[in-house]
Structure formats: C-alpha cells, structure tokens
Amino acid sequence: MNWGQWLLTAILLSSFIPGIIIFALPEKKHRLRTILNLCGSILKIILILAMDTGIYFGHNFEIRLPIIPGVELLLNGDPLSALFATLSSVLWLLTTIYAVGYLEGSPNRSHFFGYFSLCVTVTIGIALAGNLITFLLFYEMLTLTTYPLIIHRGTKKSLRAGRNYLIYALSGGAVFLFAVVALQTVVGTTDFTGTGFPSTFIDTHATVLSLIFVLLIIGVGVKAALVPLHGWLPQAMVAPAPVSALLHAVAVVKAGAFGILRIVLDVYGPQNLLLLGVLPLLATVASITILYGSLRALQQDDLKRRLAFSTISQVSYIALGISLIDQPLAVIGGLVHLVHQGLMKITLFFCAGNLAETLGIHRISEMDGVARRMPLTMAAFSIGALGMIGIPPTVGFVSKWYLGLGALAAGNWWVVFILAVSSLLNACYFLPILIRAWFGKQQGSWPEEQYLGRFETRLMLLAPPLITAFIVMAAGVVANAQISPLAWVRFIVREYGL
Amino acid sequence: MTAFQLAAPAWMIVPIILPLIAGLFCFLFNRRIFAIALTAALANLLGVCILIYQLLFFGPMRCHMGGWQTPIGITLRTDGPALLMLLTTAITGLAVTLYARGYFSYRILNPRHAARHQQQQRYFWPLWMLLLTGLNGLFLSNDIFNLYVTLELIAISAASLAALSGKPASQLAAFRYLLVSLLGSLTYLLGVVFLYRSCGVLDLDLLQNLMQNAPGIRAALALMSIGLLLKTALFPLHFWLPPAHANALAPVSVILSALVVKGSFYLLFRFWFEVFTPIITTSALNFMGTLGAIAIVWGAIQAMRQPRLKLMVAYSTVSQLGYLFIAFPLTRIDGNIHIWGIVIFMAMAHACAKSAMFMVAGTVFLHLGHDRIKDLNGIRANLPITVFAYGIAGVSLMGLPPSGGFIAKWLLLSSALTSSQWWWALVIIVGSLLAMIYVFRVMSHFFVIPEDYAFTKPTPVSPLMEWPALALALISLLLGLAASWPLYILAQGNVVLAQIFPGGLP
Amino acid sequence: MTPSTIQMMLHALILSLAAGTPLLMAAICCTPLQKTVARFLPCATIPAFLAALTTPLNVTIDVPWFFMGSHIGLDETGHIFLCLTAFVWFLASFSCHSLLKNDERRVRFLLFFLTAMAGNFGLILARGMLGYYLFFAVMSFAAYGLVVHKETADAAKAGRIYLILVMIGEVALFTALIILAHNTGSLAINDIAGISYHPLTLVLLFIGFGVKIGALPFHSWMMSAYQAAPIPAAAALAGAMVNAGILGWLRFLPLGQISCQQKALFFIVAGGLAAIYGVIIGLHRKQAGAILGCSSVSQMGLITVIFGLGLLSREAGLSATPVLIIYVVHHSLTKSSLFFAYDLAEKQSKTLSHLQMAAILLPALALAGLPFTSGAIAKTAFKELAVGLGEPWYSLSGIFLPLTAMGTTLLMFHFLSILKQTKGTETSDKVASRVIFSISLFSAAIILWLWPMAGNSAIHSLTKTTLLQTLWPVVGGYLLFLVWRRLSSGKKVPSDKQDKQTALDVILPKVTTLLQEKNWQKPQPGKLEPYLHRLVPYLRRSEKIMGRWKVVGLSYLALCLFLLFLLL
Amino acid sequence: MRTEEKIITRSRNRHKRLDAFQRILLLLVICLTTLLGSIIWTMPENPPGLADAVALMQEHSGVKSPVTAVLLNFRGYDTLLEVMVLLLAVIGAWSLAKAHFPQQEREANPVQMGVVRLLVPLMFLVAAYLVWQGSHLAGGAFQGGAILGAAGVLMLVTELPCLRAIPAHPLRIGLVLGPLIFVGVALFCLFLTGDLLGYPEETAGWLILLIEAGCAISIGLTLASLFAGGHPEDERPKNQEQAKGPCKGERP
Amino acid sequence: MITTLLYSMTGLILFAMGLFTLIIHSHPLRKILAVNVMSTGVFLILVAAAYKPLGLGKIDPVPHAMVLTGIVVSVSVTALALLLACRVQETSNLDLLERRKQEARPKESNQ
Secondary structure, X not given: OOHHHHHHHHHXXXXXXXXXXXXXXXXXXXXXXXXXXXXXXXXXXXXXXXXXXXXXXXXXXXXXXXXXXXXXXXXXXXXXXXXXXXXXXXXXXXXXXXXXXXXXOOOOHHHHHHHHHHHHHHHHHHHHEOEHHHHHHHHHHHHHHHHHHHOOOOOHHHHHHHHHHHHHHHHHHHHHHHHHHHHHHHHOOOEXXXXXXXXXXXXXXXXXXXXHHHHHHHHHHHHHOOOOOOOHHHHHHHOOHHHHHHHHHHOHHHHHHHHHHHHHHHHHOHHHHHHHOOHHXXXXXHHHHHHHHHHHHHHOOEHHHHHHHHHHHHHHHHHHHHHXXXXXXXXXXXXXXXXXXXXXXXXXXXXXXXXXXXXXXXXXXXXXXXXXXXXXXXXXXXXXXXXXHOOOOOHHHHHHHHHHHHHHHOOOHHHHHHHHHHHHHHHHHHHHHHHHHHHOOOOOOOOOOOOOOOOOOOHHHHHHHHHHHHHHHHHHHOOOOOOOHHHHHHHHHHHHXX | OHHHOOOOHHHHHHHHHHHHHHHHHHHHOOOOHHHHHHHHHHHHHHHHHHHHHHHHHHOOEEEEHHHOOOOOOOEEEEOHHHHHHHHHHHHHHHHHHHHHHHHHHHHXXXXXXXXXXXXXXXXXXXXXXXXXXXXXXXXXEOEHHHHHHHHHHHHHHHHHHHOOOOOHHHHHHHHHHHHHHHHHHHHHXXXXXXXXXXXXXXXXXXXXXXXXXXXHHHHHHHHHHHHHHHHHOOOOOOOOHHHHHHHOOHHHHHHHHHHHHHHHHHHHHHHHHHHOHHHOOHHHHHHHHHHHHHHHHHHHHHHXXXXXXXXXXXXXXXXXXXXXXXXXXXXXXXXXXXXXXXXXXXXXXXXXXXXXXXXXXXXXXXXXXOOEHHHOOOHHHHOHHHHHHHHHHHHHHHOOOOOHHHHHHHHHXXXXXXXXXXXXXXXXXXXXXXXXXXHHHHHHHHHOOOOOOXXXXXOOOOHHHHHHHHHHHHHHHHHHHOOHHHHHHHHOOOHHHHOOOOOOOO | OOHHHHHHHHHHHHHHHHHHXXXXXXXXXXXXXXHHHHHOHHHHHHHHHHHHHHOOXXXXXXXXXXXXXXXXXXXXXXXXXXXXXXXXHHHHHHHOHHHHHHOOOHHHHHHHHHHHHHHHHXXXXXXXXXXXXXXXXXXXXXXXXXXXXXXXXXXXXXXXXHHHHHHHHHHHHHHHXXXXXXXXXXXXXXXXXXXXXXXXXXXXXXHHHHHHHOOHHHOHHHHHHHHHOOHHHHHHHHHHHHHHHHHHHHHHOOEOOEOOHHHHHHHHHHHHHHHHHHHHHHHOOOOHHHHHHHHHHHHHHHHHHHHHHHHXXXXXXXXXXXXXXXXXXXXXXXXXXXXXXXXXXXXXXXXXXXXXXXXXXXXXXXXXXXXOOHHHHHHHHHHHHHHHHOOOHHHHHHHHHHHHHHHHHHHHHHHHHHHHHOXXXXXXXXXXXXXHHHHHHHHHXXXXXXXXHHHHHHHHOOOHHHHHHHXXXXXXXXXXXXXXXXXXXXXXXXXXXXXXXXXHXXXXXXXXXXXXXXXXXXXXXXXXXXXXXXXXXXXXXXXHHHHOHHHHHHHHHHHHHHHHHHHO | OHHHHHHHHHHHHHHHOOOHHHHHHHHHHHHHHHHHHHHHHHOOOOOOOOHHHHHHHHHHOOOOOHHHHHHXXXXXXXXXXXXXXXXXXXXXXXXXXXXXXXXXXOOOOHHHHHHHHHHHHXXXXXXXXXXXXXXXXXXXXXXXXXXXXXXXXXXXXXOOHHHHOOOHHHHHHHHHHHHHHHHHHHHHHHHHHOOOOOOOOOOHHHHHHHHHHHXXXXXXXXXXXXXXOOEOHHHOOOOHHHHOXXXXXXXX | OHHHHHHHHHHHHHHHHHHHHHHHOOOHHHHHXXXXXXXXXXXXXXXXXXXXXXXXXXXXXXXXXXXXXXXXXXXXXXXXXXXXHHHXXXXXXXXXXXXXXXXXXXHHHHO
C-alpha cells in the first residue's frame, strides 16, 4: 500500500473506529464519547483536506479489492468524491457538535452516536466509491445505519417512518442492484471512468442501456427523493433534528443525488447519454419534483415537514443540472448545488431543532415573534431560507445562476421557467416563516420553554447553525475566490473535460 | 505409516470417525460430555482444515475404505464442494457446540426444570455428535448406498433432536419429520435400486461414466430427487420444516436449519450437476427453478405473517432454500461456469446466517421466556450483542452488501441476466425485498427501547450464547468480502470452474 | 506597485466603503454600540458623498473574487444618481432621529435602514450585472423591514403586497439577467451595449424594475407601503430607492445604444396609463402617504414614457437620457421634500401654519410643473425631447403633458387638503424636522437651476410660451380640484378598507384553498396494510392445508410424476 | 384412551368408501406404479451387478460367505454406520421417555417363567452359533443379535424383576460395546494397513468375528432396549423423588 | 427372468400400497406400518436384482448386504417412530383433556 491508500483507509477508519468504540462504551461516559466523536471528525476533516490537496495536484488515490471476478471493491479519490467527502465531513463535525448538545440528557446516546459515526463512514464510503458495486455496497449500508437513527425515539410515529424509509430505500436498493448487475452483464464494468463505457455498446444495446439507466436512476432516485419516490422523506422528519440534518444535508438525500451524478458523469458518460437521449427524461422528472416539492411544502404547517418537502424540491436542482450534461455551466450549477443545498438545509434543520428543543416549537403557526426570543437562531434560519429562495449573495443564488445560464445555453427555456417558478414558490413558503418570526407578535407563551445556557440556547446548539449560516453567506460572497465550492466544482468540470 | 503423511487420503476419515467416537463416549459417560464434544468439534475443524490444505496442494482425493477399490468398496472423496460443506459444518458445528453449552447451563440454572434440562443435555450431545458424523459422512461419501445410510443416520438423529424439548408440539413435529424423512429415504432407496439394476455399480464416479439414456436411470434420478426434495423441504413439500425447526430447542433448531437440510440439498446438487448431468433436461431444470421461485416467495410471505420469531426464522429457511434451487435453470448456459460455486457458496452463507439467527432467537426466547415478535421491544438494552448479531445475520439473509448472501445473489443475478433469463432475476429481487420486510419487522422491535421500558436485569445470559451467534453472523458478513477464497477452494479439481481463476487466488 | 495601481486600490476602497459603511454600521447595530450608531446615522452616507466627489468617472475596477466576479465604478449617470441618492438618504437618516429615540424596535429599524441604504449605494456603484442584482435584492428585501416596521395590520398587509411584488420582480429580473448574461457572454454591464433583445427579456426587465417604480400592474404596493412605512423610510423609498428601478433600466437597456420601436411603444403606453391612473386612484385616498404613493405611480409613469421615447431610436436614446435624469432628480427631491413636509405635519400637534402650507405648496406644484420650479424645467426638457422626436410624439406630448400636469395638480391639492387636516403628536425635535424640510425644500427649489446639465431646459422653461404652457395646466388643475371637491363633498367616499382591496387580495385566498393538502391526498403506503392483514388468515389456512397428509401426498405424487415425465 | 379409539374407528369408517380426493390420489399412485412397473419391465434381462467383482475378491476377504464379506469387509463402512443407526435409535428412544416397569412386583407367571428358563439359554446358544457360522454361511451379527434381542424381549415381557435391577451404566457399556469394538478394529486396521477397516488379510477372519460378536451383543441389547421403550431408571440422579411420581412412560 | 420381474412387481405394488396408506390414513400406527410395507417393497425389488437363474452366473451378494443394512435401519427407525408416536398420543391426549377443561371453565362462569 502506498500512502494514498493508507490515507483512504484512514479516512474511512477515522469515523469507523470511534463508532465501534462508542458502541462498546458504557452509556454514562459522556465526555469520553464526545471527545472521541470530535477527535474522529476533526481528524477526518484533516485527512480529507490532505486528500483534496493531493487530488488537486493530480495524485491518484485508489484501493482495489477484488472479491470475485467481475466484482471488486474500488475506492477512488477523484475531484467529485473529494467534493462530497469534504462536504460530508465538515457537516458531520458540525452535526456532531450539534447532536451532543441536542441529546444532552436523553437516553441511549451511545447507540445513537455509534450509528451516527457508522453512518458517516458509510457516506464517505459512498463518496469514495470507485465503481457501482462499491457504491451499492455503501449505499445499502447507509440505509441500514440510518434506520436506527430514524427510529431512535422509538415512538409509533418514528417506527412507521422508519418502516416506510426502509421499504422505500431497500426497494430502491433492490432495483439498483438489478440495474447494476444488468449493466455489469452488458458492459462488463461499472467503474467510474470519467467518460463512461465505450460508446460501441450504444450501437448494440441502446434499448437495454436506456432501460438500465432508468432503473439506476430509480434506484438512487429513492434516496434523492425524486417524485414519486419521495414518500419516505417527509415522514422521516420525526427523527431528532441532528438526524434530519444528516438525512437531508449530509448523507442520505445527498447520497442519492451523488449517485445520480456518478451515474451520469462516470458510469454512462456524457457522450453516451447524449447518444441514448434519456436525459430529457431525467430533466423532466427533476423539474416535476422541483415544482411538486415546493407546492407540497407550501401546504405544511409543521416546520420540519415543510423543510423536508423543500429538500425534495431543492435536491432535484442537482439532477436538473446534471441532466443538461452538454452544458458545463449547468453541470457546474448542479454540482455546486450539492454543496450549497447541504449547507443551507443543514442550517435550517439546526435552527428548527433549536426551536423545538428550546421552545418546543414545531409548527410554523407557533413561530410568531420567535426571532425576538432567539434572534441568532432566526438570523441563521433567515440566511438559510433566503439562500433557498436564491437571494444573492447567498450560495443558493450561485447555483441557480449557473443552472439558468446552462439551461439557456442548452436552449432549454423551460428550465429557466422552472427555476423562476420554483424561486417564487420557495419564497412563498419561506418568507412567511421569516415574516412571522421577525415581525409577528408573540401569542401566548412558548409551548415548552427551557432556558439553556448563557445564550438563547445551548452554545453547542447555537454555534453550528451560525457557522453554517456564515458559510452560506461567505461561500456566496466569495464564490469566485480560489478556495470555494464553486472553484472546486469548476475544477471538477475541467477534469471531466466538459 | 503412510496414514499419517499429510498427503494421505486417510485424513478424510477424521471428520467422520472423530465425532463418531465422541458420540459413543458422550453416550457412555456421564461427566465431561461437553469437553468430549468440544474436543471433537475442534478436532473436526482441524481435520477439515487439513483436508482443505490437501485439496489446495495435492488436488482432489479418493479414499478407498478398507483398501477396496471400486466397484466393490466404498470410496470417500474430497473436492471443492464437499470441503466447503464440511468447512461450513465444522464452523457452524463448533459454534453450536459452544452455544449449546451456554444454552443448557443457562436453563439448568432454573431450579424448576433443572432435571429436565439436564436430561435433555445428557442426550443432546451424543445425538449431535452422531448427527455430525452423518453429515460429514454424507459430504464425503462417494457411494450411492452409503449415502442412503448417512441420510438415515442424519434423519434419526435429527428427528430425535427435534423431539428433545419434550413439548407436545415438538414431538408431533418430530414425528412428522421422521415420517417424511422415512418417505424420502425410501423413495431415494427405490431410486438407488433402479440405478443399481440399470448400472450395476454404486460408486458415483463409475455411475457418471455409465450414464446413458436408459429410462431406468432417469426414473432413478426422478425418484432420488423427489426423496431428497422431501428432505430438503422445497415447496410444496416444506410443510414439516417450520414446526419441526421452530419447536425444537434452540441449538437443535440451529443444527436442523443450518446443516441438516443442506445435507440433502448437497446430494441433489451432486446428482444434478455431476453424476446425472448428461441426462438432465432443460425443462426439468426449469421445473426445479420454478419450485425454487415459488418457495422464495411463499416462504417469505409466510415468514412475514408469523407472530413468533422462531417460526419466522424457520419460514425464512423455506424461502432461502428456494434460492438454492433457482440456481438450477441457470446452469444450462454456455459459458456460465460459476453457478456451481454459487450454490454451495450460498448454502454456506445461509448456513452461517441462519444459525446465527436461530441462536439469537433462542437467546431471546430464554431471556424473555417468549418470542412473540410484537413484544420484543427493548431487548436491545439487555442483549446488545445478540441484537447486533441478528442485524448482521439479517443483512446476509437479505442479501445486502457486503455479506456472503449479497455475493451469492449477485452471482445468481448476473447469471440470470447473462443468460437473458431475467425473470429469475426478478424473482430473486422480489425475494430479497420480501426478506427485508420480515427481517426488519423484527429488527424494528429490537431497536426500539420504549420510553416506559423497565431496565430489569434478569439472569444474564452466558457469553457462550451471545458470542458464537455474533461470530457466525460476522462470518456470514465477511464471507462476502472474502468470497474469492471459498470460490477458489471450489474451483480446485474442477476443470470447468478452474477457468475462473486461471492465475490462482486473486 | 505603480502609483496608478495604488490609486486604483484607493478608489476601490472608497467605492466599497460607500456601500460598506452602512453595512458595517448595520453590523455594529447588533452590538451594544447601537446607540452610537443611531446618533451617527447620517454619517453612513458620507463615504458615498466622498466617493461621488473623488472617484473619477468611467473607471471600472474589477473585483474578481467577489460574488462570481464583480465590477465597480462610477459613470456619469451613476455619479448623478449617487449624489442624489446619498442626499436623500442623508436627509432621511437625519429625520429618523426622533423615531430612533423612542422606538423599542430601534435596532431592527436601523438594521434594515442601513442595509437598504447599502444596497442602494451598492447598486449604483455596481458595474456588473450580478453586483447590481445583488444590491438591488439587498435593498428590496431590506426595505420590507422598513415597510412593516410599525407592525400594524396595515403595515403587515402592505408588507405582504410589497414582498410578493418584490419577489416577482426579483425572479423576473433574475431570469432577465440570465438571458442577458447568456447573450452577452459576460457579466459586465458595459458589455450589454449593442445586443439584440428578445421581447421576453424586455418584458422581464420591465417587470423586474417596474415593480420597484410601481409600473402599472405592479403599482399596488406603493400606496400602502408609503403610508405604512415610517416617514423617513418612506422618503427614502420614494426619493432614493425608486430610482434604483430607473437606473436599472438605464443600465440594462442602455439608451442610445439600442433601438426597438415596437417595444418602446409598450413602455410609452404603460407609462402613460400609469401617469393617469396614478392620479385617479390617488383621488380616492385619504392618507397623505398613500396619495404621495399614487403621485409617485403617476410620476414614474411619466418617466416610463420618457424612457420609452428613448427606446425609439439610438438618437432619441441619447437625447432622452439627460431628460430622464433631470426628471428623476426633480422627482426625487420634490417627492422627498413632500414626505418631509408630511413628517413635519405628523410631528406637531397643531395643524400646519399658512406659512408652512405655502412652503409645501412649492414642491407640490413643482411636481405639476409650475413655472419657475424644477418641475417646469423637467417638463420643458420632456417637451423638447418630444419636439426632437417629431410627429406624432410632439402632438401627443402637447395633449399628454398638460393632462398629467392637471391631474398632478389636482392630486397635489388633494394632498394638501389632507395634509392641512393632519394633526400629529407633539415631539421634541420638530425643529430638526423643520430644518430637514427646509433643506429639502431649498434643494428641490434650486438644485436644478444650478445644475449645468439642466441648464438648457432651465433657460427654455423661462420663455414666455413655456411659462404659459406650464402655467395653465396648474391653474386648470386647481379649478378642477375645486370642482371635484364640491362634487365629492356630498358623496361618501368609499372607506379605506374597501379600496385597499387589491387584486392580490382576491387571488391569494383562492390559491391557498387550491393548495390545501386535502386536495392533494394520495394513497399512502400505509393504506395497503388492511388488505395485507386480511390476507393473513388465508395464508395461515393455506399453509395448514398444505400440511395435511393428503395434500402432501398429492404434491409428492404429482411432483414424482411430473419430474419423471420431464426427465423421461 | 377413548379419543384414540375414536380416531381409529373414524379412520376405519373412512376407509370404507373413498372420497373424490382419495380417488385422485389412488389414481396417481396407480399411475406412478404403472410407470415404474413399465420401466422395470423394459430393464435389461441380465442386470449388471457386482457378483463377479465380489467373487474375484472373495478370497482376500477372510470369510467365506460372500454376503458377510460384502457386509463386513468390502462395505464394512456401511455396516459401521448402520450399527451407529441402531445405537442412535436407542439414544433417541431414551431421550424420549423412561422405560416403563410396573411399580409393584408382580407374581411371576409360572408358565412364562418356564418358557423363559427354557428358551433364553437356548436362544443365547443359537445366537452364538449364528455369529460363528456367519463367516461361511448365511448368518452373522445381525441374525445373532436379533435372536439375542428376542431373548431380551421375552424376558421383558415376563417382567422379570431382575431386569429392573440392571443399572444404566453397564447397559450403556453393553450397547456401546459393539460399535466401540468395530471402531477400535477399524482404527487398529488403520494403524496396520493405512486404511480404515483395511484388515490384514491373514487376520481378517478373526477380526470380523470379533466385530460380529461384539455387535451381536450390542444389537441384542439394542433391540431389547428399544422394546423397553425408554431410558433406564437411574438416568435422573438429581431428581429421583420426582421421577418416582406418576410415570408417563409406556410400552409400545 | 420372470422370477425377477415377479418379485420386482410385487415389491412395487407393496410400495404403492404402503404409499397410499401412508397418505390417506391419519393414525400414526397405520402410517408406521405403511412405511414398513413400503420398505419391504423396496427391499423386494432390491433382492430381485440379485437373482440370477441357475447357471447364469453367481448370485450377487451386494444387494443382499444392502437389504440387510436396510432392514436394520428400517427396524431402528420403526422403533423410534413407534416410541415417538406413543409420546405424541399421550401428550395429545393430555392436551385434549386440558383443553376440554379449559373450554368447560368459561362456560361454567357464563352460566
């Protein structure tokens, strides 16, 4: 093994080993557990940054583990995986801090944090997967590791949510498996090559390959919550806030979207897909999802549910961007939205969690004037929400801008229309919240108010959303700088030669 | 002293004769039975390892009993499939031995039933050891009549074990099981008779050479297959399995579900893919596949509705056995060479996972005094390792990566698609989805600690009950990552299969 | 580092300070230093003045790292707008003083006020599309905070309408900008010149900035927002922020560089309608702020007409630009001074004195184009533009201009009559209020006269014919007002509540009901469960039947025979 | 026991007329039989077999009877497993229940006693003879064992009081004796010739006799134990008091 | 030849009869007996295979040995099956009694 392989292994182990230790730790050792968690996540960020640097300078990171002929595990660090891995690891650190604060005093924490760490290990595994089989491996493991988190509260509702999540995710996984095997059978490899399989296969197997593409997209679309495969996501919001953050921003939904990116960019490759002509289908589904998610979000009074539908809508931007594969600008928009959506949505969920934890607020109708009680939280929330709408200078605007430009370049006016309508709808469901919070008058007392810590709530609950909100702003303001998600995404697109 | 050289075929006797002697001693002595059994199980594992070493370095072997060559003597042989089954049996057997020890000592702790459980333990060990003898004999034997004797050995010990718990339900189930076994054995024997009258030899190698298109031989194959199908509990002949497996003592359930059904299946595999291959028709293969497909779905659906954990696991066995048969129609394709390996590999993965699951079910039952699925909430608090083991075993049963079950399923799927028989692939996918439902139905209860859960601490279960389950579950999981090794072993001495690994172990 | 680079950096610093200082002060607001900020609020505009004074024109500085690449700089138009805007903001921030003293929501107000200010300055300085859009959005959304500041029901409603329209505008603008960026392949405003516009782009730009200036279908926010907002904020809205819309048009539809006949017509018609419609709706209002809003709608309609005329051809564009700017300057100063007059009225418990009324009459009638006022200059410039364009524009202006002037006079007298009745609450700083009003009055009265750019028009406005032409509509308007008052005094004017009913108020509930979740119910996966449960007994029974020996025997025999059959 | 009778009578009644389902079954059975019968019919007249091969090796087997040679030499491994099957049956039976003996000693029936006294020694003798002659004629361990078993059954039927006194452990030794000797000899042969059960040619006959003798005893005991229907009395050392309660064990 | 055939057919018919009985009769004892009949049938066919008409060669001892082994196995299995059947009968009777008692109880309380 060379140092690159050691690095990849270390990246995976840096959360896996803490996870296993945490499982073994007795429930009462809070401090040790927290230290382990934080050390693991900081170490992971450092390692991933090292990998990023290596990737930027063209180093090749790869581990191959043949299992049987035709099936091999392949971990591979390329710019795209670096993007996702960096996002996940940074957000994991914040989510860990948040979760420590959020779950203070609640039972079963060792269980929770154990799965939490495993979940992140698996997510990083998804990021680093170098072929569809490895991707599938981690993809399925993600389902298994998030399931205990979703049902962590053990209530009937959460159990039902967990069950539905499983039904959706595992069915999707099964379809995915089928498609992967089929692809392997037809093409002979599922490696992420950057250009896709040789286009000679298109001549011979066009129909089958199109069908497989659809199946693959269905497989990952379940996690990416493409309509009509989105049913699990709004229900899963019964989970504790850190888990929601994990689901929506760090791991699950992102894994689905990342899968779409991988399939389009690496497995099939732009050229092949243009030949097959299946991308308009993806674009259509993504557009429907964007509109549908927004419309459903409008109807929700439960804050987290509204956010969940918003995720459904927002994540499809990624799919929409990537479906305009011949336009590098659109691809940039889609890719960078992977990061941006994560940052924004995690801010929103953190804030929603803060409201629930500190004031017992779960519904939007209870939020009147809440910004006076928790100005910092709501400031972070507002930034996240404005970002979702796409108000400059937040990152949301950057994604939308590139998407729009790309769509125009492709001559797809209707995509611009979708973007416009979706922005309007986003405004329709986010602005009223902000108005209530900032300008509404408090009605009665808060449902369950607690005074936690010196600030408006516990510092560990307050800091993560503020940090992410700051990043949402800052990453937008300096979008064009040398080090920004956008810059990295441009690097990716350059690497893919689009 | 040629017998003790490493290359000597006589090592093959070890897995047969050691448990046999252990069985005799276990019956004879009153004390230290566990020590005897454990020694035998360990030595058995060691012996199997030596055999694998032999296979890898000296190739497949024949051992002529009493020095008599075929056709008059009985021959034992080692090759990939046989050794993998032996290895599975040895590993599972060792785990079961440890588990049974923990199980019985836990039960004997309860003063009310101490005597009964002591009595059960007294007979469990010799029966189990002789069952192990029978299984090892079955896997090694190369003689069609000797196989009948081993089948009977297995049938009698298995039926006795199934009845061991003394509960009326288990005895009724055991009686049925015994009758079905008898019917199966007799049908098999009738087949043997037909075969002997047609070919005049009993050795499998010789039979393979004499294979011709005679109706007697075909009838023999049909009869033997039906007999073995009865014993393997393939749908629609599975009716005896769930009650027998679910009502037995936990270690017995493990043995029955993980090993015993695999024995008869192994024979079917041998006959269809080795001895009788020239006369097998495609429609017959498809027929077996269809039965397997129905079994997958039916077993899974039944498992989904079971109120009790052990019954659920038992029906899951019915379903999982279907996978082994769905592989049959996939063999008839040119160039599809590794289906062979898949079946045995799958049996191996299933054996490990299923035994872990039954161990978990037994532990849970002992711990709670029941195994009603809907009342299992909160068990995680007291039996974390057991629950973890269930989860991992479940992963393998569902065929999720990276488990052994996944690799097996992958291979099946890829063969189905390569041969463009996508409908089998569909069944496999549906089956694994259904498996997910029944596995997670339990899991959701395992994972939840309700808010009003009383953290009482009943007698802590022995680590001997928790760890073997976890170990087996982990083996079934890691089997996926290390799949190349068993497949490599399978490839040894098999001309067709060896093509997959032209350059040796990857 | 060459001296020129240092110079450039200095310019860049000053320019960014112009927009940055308000932002910085807004940030300081969140700290305990808020009182200091409140005290030095007018200082926030100083860097803007400084920038206007020191920065050389037509120098563009690139800031590549900032927000996908930005360009800042000042051109001639920008320079004028910056001065004007800074001046209005300066006055507005002075007049905030009393508001800030007593208001518990002071911090919030300051935050939004300063942010809006920063946005307003920033957009003027921006030489890139995205920069413009960014600051435009910042300003628009910050202004929402100003509109709803009072937290009354009216304010909330006004805010809602404002926000909805702003959102529509933002989205339209975003789309338009994407199209522009796609067409030009660059983000710099300078590169826009000379491209051909898709009609859709034009419509989108019209909507995008039209919302800000209250162009016709998007005017409804103006009346309510001007009324609802605290007066200094309303002054800023009416005097400064509105101009951002005009500037937007000037930036993205650079007059003199494009010509599009048909599309120009669209602007002219829309503007003309707004100019008249604003008067009509204004007459039904009973609140001074709302009337001023309507007047803005009307005046902005006129400006839209000028802009439309400028779009007719390149030459027309070149001549229309100064007219437009003159009109904007005139309108801003006049309108803000009217707001400060309103402020004055609100701040004293007595009604306005005659002297005060007379003083107020000046800007009011200036709006209508009374001779010797800035209005006359602006109108003269307008007329000259129309003359330059030839027929039919000349004749049209001959009818149209007096008509609007009469309407405006009517409206202004209505305003004055309302203002006369206004009794405010006595505050300590009414002196400051008077001073501010005086300054604004003074500036409104003389700035155009002193300004070289308006020199020609100023001189022309003093000719006899022009004087006559500008005078008679005012007189006519006054007469009309008298008639109208006589007529309407008997009638009951529809109450405020009713006439505030806008189209949005009708549509919104309908949309909301349409979107209700119950209309979207779809089968949940959970609904399948009862059916599955119903299956369970059948499953159990079938399993039992399959376990009967007879059935087992049957399957055994059948399998035997079948397999034999298959193998034989 | 009423229910049992009921079941029996019911099944008898049912036997009288076949319902439709049973008719179908009958039809299927007949089909199967016909099919298999026709296959047997078509089989070659002179079925191939191993007769010649066995005859060829007969002289090396150490016994004269070909059946015994096959049974204990050529296919001795089969027989070893088969002996284990027998033993297994006993273990299984013992695991199920306790042997049933009447609680009170009964007056011995003189006729029965007479028969026992007369027959049992004779049976032992016949058994020994059968074992002995197994090497060259029909006969052998199974036949001898069967006779011994019959003797045991006879004694059990008469409920000889001395049988109750037979302690478990010697009984176990007796049961295991045959298999143990068999395995012992097999391993001994392994040491000598390198093959399990590969008797040295010169001692083959004696070793086979030894095995046969041991097996005969064990088989006899096995059959008798199976007849007794359960494990002997002292199997429950810890709980003897309870064991003396109502006894469920019953003879078949 | 006819001898072999006769024996074989008889064996086959025995097998079939046993099979039929096994299937349609519910009583355990009958089932066990049926199985015994079946096995006898199989042994008969097996032994028939060993038969050679005089002078046509030696009698094959291997089927004999197999039949012997088979008989022993059959005896053991039969014994075990009988014991098991007895246990089942007993316990099911006990069960029946208890169930009746339980059924009777609620009725009494109802009355």
